[in-house]
Amino acid sequence: MWPATAVAGKQVTTLEGLPARWATQRKLTPEQAQQTLHPVQQAWIDEQVPMCGFCQNGMMIKATELLESNASPSVQQITEAFMSGPSPHLCRCGTYSAILTAVQRAAAAMAKVG
Amino acid sequence: MASETRNVHGATLTRRQFVLTGGTLVVGAALLGREVLKGSPAAQVTGKNSLDARLTTSWFEIHADNTILMRTGKVDFGQSTAHTAYRQLVAEELSVPFEAITTVVMGDTDRTPDGGFSAGYLEYGGTNLKKAAAYTYQAMLDLAATTLNVDKTKLSVKDGVITGGGKSVSYGDLVRGQDLKLTIPVAGDLTSMFGLGVTGDARMRPVAQYSVVGKSFANAVTPAKVVAKELWVTDVRLPDMWHGRVVHPKTLGSTLVKAGAIDKAQFPNARVIVQGNLVGVVAPDEWEAIKAAQAVEASTTWTDWKGLPIQAQLHKWLRDQADWKSTPVVKGEKNHGSTADAFQGPSSLTASYQLPFMKHAPIGPTVAVGDVRPDGTVFVHTHNQNPQALRGQLAMMLGTSVDNVVVRIYAGPGHYGRSNGGNAGAEDEAVLLSKALGKPVRVQWMRGDDLMWSTQSPAAFSDIRVAWDAQGVVSAYQADHYMPAMQDDRLVGAVIAGLPTPPAPGVSKDPIASTSNSIQDPWLYGRVANVAESGFGTFQVGQQSSPLGVGLRDHSMRTPGQLQQNFPREVAFSEAAAAAGIDAIEFRLKQTDDARLIGALKAAREASGWETRTSPAPHAKATGTTPVTGQGVSVMLRSGTYWACVCQVSVVPATGKVAVARYTIAVDPGVVVNPMQLKRQIEGGALMGLSHALHEEMAFDQSGVTSRDWQTYPILTMAEVPEIKVVILSHPEVGSAGGGSEAANALAISAIAAAFFDATGRPARKLPLRPEYVQAMLTART
Numbered sequence: 001m002w003p004a005t006a007v008a009g010k011q012v013t014t015l016e017g018l019p020a021r022w023a024t025q026r027k028l029t030p031e032q033a034q035q036t037l038h039p040v041q042q043a044w045i046d047e048q049v050p051m052c053g054f055c056q057n058g059m060m061i062k063a064t065e066l067l068e069s070n071a072s073p074s075v076q077q078i079t080e081a082f083m084s085g086p087s088p089h090l091c092r093c094g095t096y097s098a099i100l101t102a103v104q105r106a107a108a109a110m111a112k113v114g
Numbered sequence: 115m116a117s118e119t120r121n122v123h124g125a126t127l128t129r130r131q132f133v134l135t136g137g138t139l140v141v142g143a144a145l146l147g148r149e150v151l152k153g154s155p156a157a158q159v160t161g162k163n164s165l166d167a168r169l170t171t172s173w174f175e176i177h178a179d180n181t182i183l184m185r186t187g188k189v190d191f192g193q194s195t196a197h198t199a200y201r202q203l204v205a206e207e208l209s210v211p212f213e214a215i216t217t218v219v220m221g222d223t224d225r226t227p228d229g230g231f232s233a234g235y236l237e238y239g240g241t242n243l244k245k246a247a248a249y250t251y252q253a254m255l256d257l258a259a260t261t262l263n264v265d266k267t268k269l270s271v272k273d274g275v276i277t278g279g280g281k282s283v284s285y286g287d288l289v290r291g292q293d294l295k296l297t298i299p300v301a302g303d304l305t306s307m308f309g310l311g312v313t314g315d316a317r318m319r320p321v322a323q324y325s326v327v328g329k330s331f332a333n334a335v336t337p338a339k340v341v342a343k344e345l346w347v348t349d350v351r352l353p354d355m356w357h358g359r360v361v362h363p364k365t366l367g368s369t370l371v372k373a374g375a376i377d378k379a380q381f382p383n384a385r386v387i388v389q390g391n392l393v394g395v396v397a398p399d400e401w402e403a404i405k406a407a408q409a410v411e412a413s414t415t416w417t418d419w420k421g422l423p424i425q426a427q428l429h430k431w432l433r434d435q436a437d438w439k440s441t442p443v444v445k446g447e448k449n450h451g452s453t454a455d456a457f458q459g460p461s462s463l464t465a466s467y468q469l470p471f472m473k474h475a476p477i478g479p480t481v482a483v484g485d486v487r488p489d490g491t492v493f494v495h496t497h498n499q500n501p502q503a504l505r506g507q508l509a510m511m512l513g514t515s516v517d518n519v520v521v522r523i524y525a526g527p528g529h530y531g532r533s534n535g536g537n538a539g540a541e542d543e544a545v546l547l548s549k550a551l552g553k554p555v556r557v558q559w560m561r562g563d564d565l566m567w568s569t570q571s572p573a574a575f576s577d578i579r580v581a582w583d584a585q586g587v588v589s590a591y592q593a594d595h596y597m598p599a600m601q602d603d604r605l606v607g608a609v610i611a612g613l614p615t616p617p618a619p620g621v622s623k624d625p626i627a628s629t630s631n632s633i634q635d636p637w638l639y640g641r642v643a644n645v646a647e648s649g650f651g652t653f654q655v656g657q658q659s660s661p662l663g664v665g666l667r668d669h670s671m672r673t674p675g676q677l678q679q680n681f682p683r684e685v686a687f688s689e690a691a692a693a694a695g696i697d698a699i700e701f702r703l704k705q706t707d708d709a710r711l712i713g714a715l716k717a718a719r720e721a722s723g724w725e726t727r728t729s730p731a732p733h734a735k736a737t738g739t740t741p742v743t744g745q746g747v748s749v750m751l752r753s754g755t756y757w758a759c760v761c762q763v764s765v766v767p768a769t770g771k772v773a774v775a776r777y778t779i780a781v782d783p784g785v786v787v788n789p790m791q792l793k794r795q796i797e798g799g800a801l802m803g804l805s806h807a808l809h810e811e812m813a814f815d816q817s818g819v820t821s822r823d824w825q826t827y828p829i830l831t832m833a834e835v836p837e838i839k840v841v842i843l844s845h846p847e848v849g850s851a852g853g854g855s856e857a858a859n860a861l862a863i864s865a866i867a868a869a870f871f872d873a874t875g876r877p878a879r880k881l882p883l884r885p886e887y888v889q890a891m892l893t894a895r896t
Contacts, residue, residue, distance in 0.1 A: 014342070015340075015341070015342040016341075016342045019341075037340075037341065041340045041341060044336075044340045045332070045336055045337055045340050048194075048332060048333055048336060048790065048791070048794055049336075049340075050192065050336055050339045050340065051191075051192035051193065051194075051528060051794070051798050052191050052192035052476075052477070052525070052526070052527055052528030053192060053336075053339035053340075053344070053525065054346070054476075054477045054478050054525075054526065054527035054528070055477045055527075056339060056340070057342070060340070078832075079832050079833050079835075082831075082832045083831060083832060083833050087824065088831040088832065088833070089832065090477060090824060090829060090831065091477065092475055092476060092477045092527070092528060092530075092802070092829065093192055093528055093798045093802070094797060094798035094799065094800065094801025094802045094805070094830070095797075095798060095801075096801055096830075096831075096832040096835045097797050097801065097835050097838050098794065098797065099832070100832070100835065
């Protein structure tokens with residue numbers, strides 16, 4: 001978590017912007033982009049990750065950040081990513097194990113597309 | 115306009131043919147005046163702003179295009195039941211494809227029929243929907259018999275198409291141009307804890323005919339949450355809405371001396387609103403409201419209060435000081451025999467177990483928008499597990515009719531039981547501030563408010579005795595369970611403001627707002643000759659001495675009450691097995707002839723890599739820096755589902771660090787409705803249980819709760835996730851589907867404590883297993 005002033009002049013991607021980020025990275029046509037979620041989002045749906053879902057925005061952003069720097073993270077690396085920052089990413093509903101699976105699924109999907 | 119009325123298995127079907135409006139659907143959601151409801155068997159079916167639960171059209175709309183809309187008063191907090199299992203069960207009863215049910219309307223008090231708490235989803239809301247659907251199905255058959263001119267017994271239905279005598283008609287065609295009113299029997303009280311229930315002899319489909327149940331359908335609302343299309347309760351904004359923060363009293367017993375004033379130079383638009391001991395600060399801008407509330411808090415004066423016991427002495431205080439005499443003792447339904455003689459024998463265990471207060475701890479604090487309108491209607495936008503009960507309580511607080519109150523529900527952070535009697539936290543305060551201001555007001559609690567002013571799962575302790583014979587068969591089990599009242603549903607803002615609320619839990623026959631401590635953990639060991647379980651109840655800690663009437667307010671939380679009773683039973687059974695020199699699973703198998711329990715235990719044993727041996731483990735050690743490992747088992751019967759859980763843990767004695775390596779659970783719910791969603795519910799429950807076992811304990815001092823953030827109320831992190839194995843045992847011959855989203859958390863704490871004992875040779879009779887407590891346990895003289 002950062003104060004808004006700390007990101008002045010920087011590009012910020014929110015959950016809403018993930019599909020566009022992926023479309024730009026993969027040079028998708030507008031038609032393709034229209035029908036394509038970010039692989040992290042798709043993995044979150046395929047693995048049915050969210051329970052209440054309230055923490056999942058941050059979880060998906062963290063997963064995307066991780067996979068952009070490490071295309072094939074180990075379980076330990078995934079865990080370290082979600083434990084990093086001023087506070088660990090917390091989930092009350094206990095979706096951590098589903099997240100671990102979904103990040104690996106997203107990694108595989110991104111590798112396949114790439 | 116032709117009209118006819120007929121009786122369909124206890125339900126009344128009337129039909130009028132629309133002359134003028136061809137293409138109209140089954141008419142649903144008619145808002146009815148009170149006069150229509152006279153003579154209803156339900157104690158309270160409200161009129162204005164309510165659906166008539168006696169009309170099936172309030173539950174389902176069958177459209178001419180064969181799509182179906184479904185309504186439930188229950189609120190799905192993410193377990194997915196309303197969007198998966200409910201649709202599957204209704205699809206079975208109506209004989210339509212799962213996909214035909216395109217819309218699920220949930221929770222809103224003016225748009226759903228039944229009310230009641232959102233827990234035990236299959237048992238309560240599921241049964242209502244199944245019955246309403248079964249009545250509807252019979253009516254559709256009846257209509258088709260007339261339309262097709264074929265005897266009803268010769269009709270069959272597949273995918274919403276009724277066929278017979280060489281002819282067929284779809285549901286959509288049957289309802290097109292009709293105004294159908296199917297009246298069904300309902301009973302209950304809409305704004306009570308339980309809401310309304312559909313009654314009568316609905317002909318529900320035998321499980322053997324199921325074809326939709328048992329498949330892993332995905333949760334239809336997940337995509338919206340994943341692509342940021344969901345409207346979260348935090349994002350609700352109304353025109354001309356102001357923001358509010360509440361300056362809660364200094365302690366859980368403080369009354370207001372003088373409210374602080376607003377510095378207009380600093381906060382030009384903010385206002386202070388005072389009602390009783392409730393101090394609110396409102397402003398058009400949220401940041402101004404937050405900063406102004408902090409300034410007002412600093413200059414507001416309160417009386418002092420120190421009426422709570424010292425946390426370190428809580429359980430001693432509960433045992434010695436709390437009033438366990440005023441509340442009648444509840445005896446277990448399965449009590450039999452006489453335990454006294456059995457305890458004369460040589461082999462017995464006597465031990466006490468204790469559990470702390472735990473918070474529901476939603477990831478986001480409670481938030482609500484209150485909108486008290488000039489015409490006297492009150493809209494509340496919130497995230498809540500019992501919207502109709504909230505509605506009833508808000509009407510009571512305001513001294514208005516229930517008809518005038520509407521509660522609308524949005525997605526929000528799950529809080530696992532906190533609001534199943536009506537109050538998530540901020541709703542009543544938002545309403546009071548809106549009423550005073552004359553505009554909609556959004557109140558969001560700060561993190562500290564949410565931990566300090568919400569309810570919590572009550573602390574408890576139990577005295578257990580177990581005796582066994584030479585064969586290791588338990589000859590006697592005695593359990594005295596002690597727990598303060600668990601269901602304080604009062605609107606906390608109303609209490610603080612001094613406005614009407616239901617009574618605080620007291621000595622009462624009311625099964626909900628009572629200090630009674632009932633036996634909540636169904637007895638599982640049928641071969642035990644003598645059983646004596648007793649539940650002792652008392653008042654909430656500090657509530658009676660608090661001049662505010664607040665104190666430590668408790669509320670049911672996931673697997674409520676049963677968690678507090680299963681922990682001592684199952685940990686004691688594992689200790690008894692060790693003392694008897696028998697493997698802990700073998701020991702349990704000796705106590706039962708119940709095939710489902712035996713099946714679950716054996717499945718958990720096989721899947722977990724359980725070592726069949728005596729306990730403690732051969733290498734068990736209570737000292738040293740080398741990790742020691744152990745295994746533990748627990749079992750439970752809850753809401754028709756049998757569970758057996760095995761945990762393998764490691765303990766570093768010198769540091770007190772406990773880690774769970776593997777969590778295996780076998781679940782037999784009878785009918786499995788949706789394997790994928792059941793597995794996800796169980797995994798979530800398992801991790802919440804690890805959180806309870808390793809971390810959770812509400813901190814407090816003599817004035818109030820001192821847990822105020824995630825540092826002072828830590829929960830499980832991803833770094834502590836074990837390997838989780840879920841074994842689902844399908845037994846459709848049972849004929850019903852047991853619950854799935856509770857139990858897994860409670861089983862974890864018992865299995866982990868037993869595994870700790872196995873690893874170290876020292877019993878873990880209290881939680882959480884935080885390093886400092888573990889070190890104390892391991893160094894204590896035994």
